[in-house]
Amino acid sequence: MSCAIEHLRVDRLASVPEAGPYAVGESPVWHAAQDALYWVDITGKRIVRHVIETGRRTHWAIPEQVGCIAFDGAGSVLAAMESGLFAVQLYEPPAGALEAHASLQALASPRFRCQGMRFNDGRCDRQGRFLAGTMVMDMSLGLAAGELLRHDAAARTLVPVVDGLIVQNGLAWSPDGRTMYLSDSHPSRRLIWTFDYDVDAGVPHSRRVFADLNRYVGRPDGATVDEAGGYWICANDGAALLRFAPDGRLDRQIALPAAKPAMCAFGGKRLDTLYVTTIRPAGASAGEYDGHVLALHVGIGGIPEPVLGDCLPRTLPGDPIAGSGTAPGLDP
Known part of the structure; x- marks a missing residue:
């Protein structure tokens, strides 16, 4: 069942210095x-920070694609x-510079099922455990x-909890985490599932279809919960944001001025701004x-993003390049 398409004011984040566009935000x-939004440019192999009040933009070059x-x-x-x-330490750039430096340390490697794979979408559950999905980079193969x-x-390993995915996306948890x-x-799937989630063990089970986007617009990409x-x-x-109620009803559809919205997150001092990263189509x-x-205001706020549990080393190897300062802090 469809709903009326909403046309809200949508702003584009302008930066100092001017930066972008990004191929795969x-x-x-x-x-x-x-007071900053971070995101990744996957094919550009970088992590990006945008300070909202000043518009200050910083890029950290990373040696691999970051999902x-x-x-x-x-x-x-x-x-x-x-x-x-990888654990990554981000260092502040020299005054006035756009580019900054990072130190990396390997944490765990998956046993990919075939060649040409990478991580895609991921985040922390409400308990601070990190989950992320893998995909074959050549989507045309449909594997x-x-x-x-x-x-x-603790074991420095990666434990499979869901398999049989082509292009994993849309990972999120309900407010209570359950x-x-x-x-x-993938165009051949276009499905969103829900699972009951064991908050003690970090294990999803009882998988069922939540929404079939073959009935709606676009393909389901990154997601968040309000x-x-x-x-x-x-x-x-589909150039749109879709909101589904917890019972699976589509109750809002908001038009966007970008053809390929990729992932959304609530931010701002009151978590009442919805930020949407986008993919830039090739060509004219x-x-x-x-x-x-x-950035847009949708009339409802978000939930603070959980931080990781104690899984990263306190210090990372490598000598920061001269001119780097301290890494950014995050309130626990």
Whole structure:
């Protein structure tokens, strides 16, 4: 069942210095202590920070494609990349510079089911455990070799909890953490599932279809949950945001000025701004909003993003390049 399409004011984040567009913007994470939004540019191999009040933009070059990130309470980053999970220390740039430096340490590597795979969408559950999915980078192959993996920090391993995925996406949890959402973005799937989630063990079970986007617009990409338990999903190739009520009813559809919204996250001082990263189509068809981060107010707030449990080393190897300062902090 469809609903009326809403046309809200949508702003594009403008930066100082001017930066972007980004080829594949993903994994927006709000950093309250810095009043900043972080995200990744997957194919650009970088992590990006945008300070809202000043518009100050910083890029950290990373040696592999980064699918998603999460912060711990000390300000270090866990990055899910092509070859595995890494602890990343982000250093401040010299005054006035756009580019900054990072130190990396390997944490765990998955047993990919075939060649040419990487991590895609991921985040922390409400208890601070990190989960992320894998995918074959060549989507045209349509291989269901992807898995959703949970990081076991003590054993430095990755534990499969869902298999048979083509393009894993849409990972999110209900406010109480007892329902897990997961989607598959591949054109042959376009499905969103829910699972009952064992909050003690970090194990999803009782999988069932929550929403079939073959009935709606676009493909289900990255997602978030609002304070009322509504599930917001980016309709990639559909230029829209969709909100599903906890019972699976589509109750809102918001038009966006970018064809390929990729993932959304609530941020701002009151968590009442919805930020949307986007993918820039190749060629002349790209518009002025494609590949940029969008901001809009949807009339409801979000939930603070959980921080990682104690799984990252307190210090990382490597000598920061001269001119780097301290890494950003995040309130625990």
